[in-house]
Amino acid sequence: MTLETLSENRSFGGTQGVYRHRSQATGTDMTFAVFMPELVANERVPVLWYLSGLTCTHENAMTKAAAQQWCAEAGIAMVFPDTSPRGDDVADDEAYDLGKGAGFYVDATQDPWAPHYRMWRYVVHELPELVGDAFAIDREAMGITGHSMGGHGALTIAMTHPERYKSVSAFAPIANPTESDWGRKQLTAYLGDDRAAWRAHDATILMAEKGFPREVLIDQGSADQFLDKLKPEALAQAMMARRQPGQFRMQQGYDHSYFFVQSFMADHVMWHAERLL
Amino acid sequence: MTLETLSENRSFGGTQGVYRHRSQATGTDMTFAVFMPELVANERVPVLWYLSGLTCTHENAMTKAAAQQWCAEAGIAMVFPDTSPRGDDVADDEAYDLGKGAGFYVDATQDPWAPHYRMWRYVVHELPELVGDAFAIDREAMGITGHSMGGHGALTIAMTHPERYKSVSAFAPIANPTESDWGRKQLTAYLGDDRAAWRAHDATILMAEKGFPREVLIDQGSADQFLDKLKPEALAQAMMARRQPGQFRMQQGYDHSYFFVQSFMADHVMWHAERLL
Numbered sequence: 394m395t396l397e398t399l400s401e402n403r404s405f406g407g408t409q410g411v412y413r414h415r416s417q418a419t420g421t422d423m424t425f426a427v428f429m430p431e432l433v434a435n436e437r438v439p440v441l442w443y444l445s446g447l448t449c450t451h452e453n454a455m456t457k458a459a460a461q462q463w464c465a466e467a468g469i470a471m472v473f474p475d476t477s478p479r480g481d482d483v484a485d486d487e488a489y490d491l492g493k494g495a496g497f498y499v500d501a502t503q504d505p506w507a508p509h510y511r512m513w514r515y516v517v518h519e520l521p522e523l524v525g526d527a528f529a530i531d532r533e534a535m536g537i538t539g540h541s542m543g544g545h546g547a548l549t550i551a552m553t554h555p556e557r558y559k560s561v562s563a564f565a566p567i568a569n570p571t572e573s574d575w576g577r578k579q580l581t582a583y584l585g586d587d588r589a590a591w592r593a594h595d596a597t598i599l600m601a602e603k604g605f606p607r608e609v610l611i612d613q614g615s616a617d618q619f620l621d622k623l624k625p626e627a628l629a630q631a632m633m634a635r636r637q638p639g640q641f642r643m644q645q646g647y648d649h650s651y652f653f654v655q656s657f658m659a660d661h662v663m664w665h666a667e668r669l670l
Numbered sequence: 671m672t673l674e675t676l677s678e679n680r681s682f683g684g685t686q687g688v689y690r691h692r693s694q695a696t697g698t699d700m701t702f703a704v705f706m707p708e709l710v711a712n713e714r715v716p717v718l719w720y721l722s723g724l725t726c727t728h729e730n731a732m733t734k735a736a737a738q739q740w741c742a743e744a745g746i747a748m749v750f751p752d753t754s755p756r757g758d759d760v761a762d763d764e765a766y767d768l769g770k771g772a773g774f775y776v777d778a779t780q781d782p783w784a785p786h787y788r789m790w791r792y793v794v795h796e797l798p799e800l801v802g803d804a805f806a807i808d809r810e811a812m813g814i815t816g817h818s819m820g821g822h823g824a825l826t827i828a829m830t831h832p833e834r835y836k837s838v839s840a841f842a843p844i845a846n847p848t849e850s851d852w853g854r855k856q857l858t859a860y861l862g863d864d865r866a867a868w869r870a871h872d873a874t875i876l877m878a879e880k881g882f883p884r885e886v887l888i889d890q891g892s893a894d895q896f897l898d899k900l901k902p903e904a905l906a907q908a909m910m911a912r913r914q915p916g917q918f919r920m921q922q923g924y925d926h927s928y929f930f931v932q933s934f935m936a937d938h939v940m941w942h943a944e945r946l947l
């Protein structure tokens with residue numbers, strides 16, 4: 394496996410790097426970012442996965458989430474994957490919320506998406522293995538978070554693989570995509586008309602059916618311009634009906650932007666650090 | 671107005687007192703407790719009302735909630751009212767959840783309860799006036815919290831009178847009494863069969879209809895033995911659907927006891943103090 398270094402910058406005593414590799418999962422080149430804190434001796438550090446939202450690449454959160462300072466303080470790594478396959482031969486759509494930048498963290502089964510849109514296996518299987526080989530991270534101490542479509546990814550992935558992810562949180566997640574304009578279109582395109590196949594990719598359904606064996610943290614802004622698509626009330630209901638340990642916070646006046654994400658990043662990084670260290 | 675001092679004890683540099691007075695609201699003698707922190711100069715301090723749950727008197731939280739240390743540190747007073755009228759000529763029921771110790775913070779309109787069961791006006795109007803006259807508290811800086819039936823009282827009172835209560839929180843509140851065995855029986859007995867009269871006393875309905883103009887904090891234990899009666903999922907759904915600022919926390923493994931209340935009392939007192947000081 395070859396990993397090409399695109400850039401590395403000193404950041405809070407550690408290193409913020411951007412890397413490219415050939416992905417077997419997507420059949421394309423993929424770019425991702427990793428923040429590594431200053432290492433003590435030869436110890437491996439816990440790692441927090443950050444999944445981004447619609448239209449994002451590996452870069453948005455890396456530059457705008459202000460996570461590095463907290464990861465450095467806590468002594469944990471953060472990985473920022475891309476949100477879809479890229480390249481001229483990869484199917485796309487004119488809409489911002491389908492195709493490139495909108496992989497929805499599923500493995501597509503429908504044409505024209507099936508050949509490359511394999512973001513679930515990329516994020517859950519291929520990239521952790523690659524990062525575990527190339528960086529001093531402890532794959533037994535992984536947490537996952539994300540924003541919007543990435544919050545959807547983080548919650549669905551963690552609830553499906555609680556043995557792999559010790560901790561999970563989300564910022565303004567797409568919480569009930571099978572009942573949302575952010576979800577029905579994409580799940581139909583990627584997975585087909587059979588709604589049974591969608592259920593594994595809906596955080597509210599997974600919360601009702603299985604939950605997560607440890608505490609969950611969810612932050613949502615009350616002035617979010619996409620609340621009608623995110624549907625936090627559905628996930629909150631499912632969470633409390635299940636008696637899922639954790640907390641659901643409605644943050645007054647915050648919108649859907651990275652100004653919101655940045656404002657609560659310290660809480661989330663420290664939440665994961667407490668559970669991973 | 672005559673206030674009889676039943677006891678006063680030094681506590682964390684302040685005073686924990688128990689007092690008796692003749693109540694116009696209930697037409698009975700009523701006993702309540704007040705914790706006053708050490709006063710600085712002649713300043714009046716903010717006050718946090720603590721409403722207790724079924725079977726309680728003024729005494730339970732006073733002795734078991736370990737609130738005094740945090741109120742002393744924050745410099746706020748706490749008042750602990752009783753949960754019903756008392757006395758030989760006061761109607762009662764054999765059940766623990768109706769009659770004495772179970773006033774539900776309503777003004778009864780139905781016999782045999784109507785003559786004395788006026789806990790809403792007692793807690794909201796009469797007692798604040800009395801306490802404001804007798805103690806160095808600032809009636810412009812009042813918050814309210816409570817446990818179980820008292821959480822129900824705190825939430826319904828605060829949403830009805832947001833101009834009087836600057837802050838509100840609840841421990842394991844009876845969240846949707848119009849749909850619960852802890853609610854339907856009592857609201858029928860005290861207010862009659864007309865469910866329209868019940869709506870003003872259901873936190874989930876009030877949350878859906880009007881909410882609270884500032885942040886709300888609710889804690890619930892995941893191992894609470896009364897979850898089927900408390901219905902936190904209904905209130906969480908209403909809260910997030912409204913985009914009500916605040917947080918709903920499901921605390922792993924905690925039950926309905928004062929060990930739960932005590933474990934999160936510091937968070938609640940400090941939450942109120944931040945908003946009252």
